[in-house]
């Protein structure tokens with residue numbers, strides 16, 4: 001409440017002075033307000049050592065500094081983000097960004113005006129109109145295959161000179177090269193890959209990995225802050241933030257994500273059904289099929305086409321399957337030999353030894369499949385037999 005001190009005729013109030021507070025101090029003061037002073041004993045006369053003087057505005061009037069400051073603090077955490085490509089993944093991200101208070105705009109090839117309205121997202125069927133809104137961030141959620149075309153068709157000249165471009169493509173070197181090639185130097189570039197999707201992240205993003213590479217962020221304080229604010233959207237949901245180069249990402253993703261999707265899609269071709277006696281392991285396989293098949297084939301094809309490590313992984317998978325079959329058939333031959341030759345088989349020496357369990361050499365050492373068993377065969381044979 002506003003009061004005028006009789007001694008100083010200065011505008012004063014009953015609380016501390018809040019001007020020019022550091023945000024941390026501000027948070028501290030607002031969350032741990034000092035309790036109101038105890039009323040003195042009613043019988044004793046009120047005696048003050050110093051003249052009673054109050055020095056800050058307490059009620060949050062719309063015009064006062066405190067409320068303006070608090071508005072600025074909460075506002076500064078939010079961004080104006082334009083999502084380009086409002087399909088499965090674009091809408092999934094929009095949900096959380098809107099909840100966090102960001103202003104979200106969207107544009108896509110298809111008409112998603114109804115879905116956008118449902119999510120509290122401003123819909124722009126025209127890319128010129130979207131760019132003229134001057135979003136701080138353009139978040140590309142297009143398919144891997146269409147990103148080149150979509151990026152080239154955006155009216156970049158309508159954007160602010162300083163705009164942050166972010167992508168979420170599941171292949172990173174390709175996205176980085178595309179951005180560097182197409183975007184003017186004034187634009188900042190952040191390449192990211194949330195390692196989760198509408199299925200795996202439907203309940204929470206907590207503990208899910210988020211990969212990013214600050215490919216080109218200007219030194220300017222506001223540019224640095226804008227990038228951090230964007231990353232914070234994922235950090236504050238509990239994501240495990242992993243900074244790495246796009247090349248490192250692609251190597252790890254081919255060894256993990258591409259293998260997962262490939263195995264899921266192989267199993268999908270088997271048309272697996274639930275049985276009355278599902279084991280836990282089988283349940284997990286059914287989940288894997290469901291998870292991977294809910295992604296578009298275009299996405300999977302993009303993982304293969306635009307990650308140079310994917311082909312090697314596909315070959316390793318092939319080799320591993322062949323190696324496993326060899327082991328099985330090797331054991332089978334062993335049993336047959338015993339049946340055919342009985343104890344005489346012992347004199348066959350090394351042929352009698354059960355084939356050793358063979359494993360592929362670890363990723364990245366460029367070696368062919370170890371022969372493992374007694375016969376040594378060239379790599380090409382083991383891959384095609």
Ligand code: NAP
Nearest residue numbers: 085086087088089108109110142143144146169170197296
């Ligand atoms: P997607 O099939 O990879 O991409 C669908 C999006 O691409 C839609 O917005 C679609 O627009 C747009 N698109 C496709 N072809 C187009 C074309 N010729 N011209 C213009 N736009 C075109 O499926 P998604 O799951 O939504 O993935 C989007 C991106 O997120 C991909 O780059 C993917 O790698 C990445 N990502 C996905 C996941 C996931 O779990 N799904 C996780 C991490 C990252 P319209 O719908 O308007 O046609």
